[in-house]
Amino acid sequence: ETGVTQTPRHLVMGMTNKKSLKCEQHLGHNAMYWYKQSAKKPLELMFVYSLEERVENNSVPSRFSPECPNSSHLFLHLHTLQPEDSALYLCASSQVLAGAKNIQYFGAGTRLSVL
């Protein structure tokens, strides 16, 4: 049973589409993260939010636009993506950003295919 829910689980989109990924955490955490998981590559941190403020933008192209309206919800807005953006996008949350309570809990991910 995960306290981090991601929707949709699967998404197929064309390069000209606009879509959004949604993440919701039910753990009362204050920090949320977006990761990209591509085949045969380590997880790549994309964005970090703490108390709804973005604290990390890991050189992510502007066609990915995050939004954190409150500490329980995180969105990733997608537009004019490229086929190489096809990957599993994982959301995670943690109680706080730093220190021993930065234990990150992950959702099941959204499998994105860009045609």
Place this chain on the structure above:
Amino acid sequence: AQSVTQPDIHITVSEGASLELRCNYSYGATPYLFWYVQSPGQGLQLLLKYFSGDTLVQGIKGFEAEFKRSQSSFNLRKPSVHWSDAAEYFCAVGGSSNTGKLIFGQGTTLQVKP
């Protein structure tokens, strides 16, 4: 540079056999170390973590890991593997930075033979 290396991309063991997955890290400060497991089509589940204290840590599903500072290692072990342990395993390192950043290894895929 901060990094995590999992030298074994793929490991196959027989059911009931013991298991050790290797993890080596490079980190400038005191590391916080984690092992996560990912089943097909799922997200990452935390198996265990090390922050300080006893260097042998116990986790869920019968897993344990030992932190060896002199070797910069945090190897994962299980005395008897079950078929349900087949999955991908990720080692990660973090620290006291205020960005919450974790650095992950490339993962080790475990296959269990009947």
